[in-house]
Amino acid sequence: MRDCAAELLEDVQGRADPRAIAIQRVGVKALRYPLQIQDRDQKIQQVAALCNMYVSLPPEVKGTHMSRFLQILEEQQGNPLSVLNFQELILRTRDRLEARDARIEIQFPWFISKKAPVSGVSSYLDYEVEWVGILQEDQYVQELTVHVPVTSLCPCSKSISEYGAHNQRSRVSVWIQNRKPIWIEELIAVVEAEASSQLYGILKRPDEKFVTEYAYDHPKFVEDMVRDLALRLQRDSRIARYSVASENFESIHNHSAYALIEGEN
Secondary structure: OHHHHHOOOOHHHHHHHHOOOOOEEEEEEEHHHHHEEEEOOOOOOEEEEEEEEEEEEOOEEEEOHOOOOHHHHHHHHOEEOOOOOHHHHHHHHHHHHOOOOEEEEEEEEEEEEEEOOOOOOOOEEEEEEEEEEEEEOOOOEEEEEEEEEEEEOOOOHHHOOOOOOOOOEEEEEEEEEEOOOOHHHHHHHHHHHOOOOOOOOOOOHHHHHHHHHHHOOOOHHHHHHHHHHHHHHOOOEEEEEEEEEEEOOOOOOOOEEEEEEEEOO
């Protein structure tokens, strides 16, 4: 009885729209949903993802079917996403919504288990990741952003001081548009390699001594950080376009130092 009644209900979204104006993006925004993400070693993390899901809408159609976006995510349960298969989710969204274009943006915390440099004690460190898949007229583009906390030590402070040098925590943000897949942890490792020192969740006293001295031996201005990273990204043929930004939360000023480079290969 209920099924018969449902069949009689009008699909209002499917009505013709007399205004005849196309919509580039329509969908759901700020949807928090559990997803599984697979890393390069085929390990899986369960994340609480913040999702934006959009499709294009032709000028003659009144509205899209919002509930289908959630159905697509629900069907994804038990099937981990990775940089290798993210495109399939965007294709499925476009086809299910009967659209020409589709775009999915997901943000989530990403945890990497790291060993302290001397003691070898393991602990997790968290990173922020943003992942975007864009399908436009059958052309697919994938974008990846990582926000990586690191240490930066001031070369000027080291040069002019009789002992010591001021250092601070920095937030390095790298965005790439890639031709071929690049793993999340791979991009994070590139950032950490160009910092004065990387961060760890747990440090014993020998580890603290090591990272303090390592940072002192690898001083970098905010300008050094973005330039060195840009050189690394320029040498990677998998990357089509990129941007690198670093914000140093200064320890001797009440403001941040900031630099940004954008480029393409």
